[in-house]
Amino acid sequence: MNLLTVFLQQAGGGDYSFLIMMVAIFAIMYFFMIRPQNKKQKEIANFRKNLEVGQSVITAGGIYGKIKEIEDNAAIVEIASGVKIKVDKNSIYADAQATQTK
Structure with a gap:
């Protein structure tokens, strides 16, 4: 049935x-x-719409860094001193440690 x-x-x-x-x-x-x-x-x-330069973030791959530049659909993230990577905005998340300390 x-x-x-x-x-x-x-x-x-x-x-x-x-x-x-x-x-x-x-x-x-x-x-x-x-x-x-x-x-x-x-x-x-x-959060992704209001990204700012100098903000601590985590990528979808688990890489911690700070935003150095913001483009239309991407952001330049510094992951170590002098090491910058270009990351799509859709793979950026808030850094939980940075938001808890504020």
Whole structure:
């Protein structure tokens, strides 16, 4: 017996408990999974939009550094004295240690 058959049998009988249960499961998934993920993505996008020269960052590969220059879709990050790499903005994250010390 598939899910559609069960739903039609219960809906046809006037018992809406299955429908209510499905709505409740979707609401729980929305508030505990979808909504927090969307909020986190907006925070990351806002952080990347407001990057500043001299800010400590971490790349997606786990490289710590400071921003030296900012271009349209990339940033120049200094990872050691005199060692600079060009990194796409989409792979830059906030340095947790730098944000905790402020």
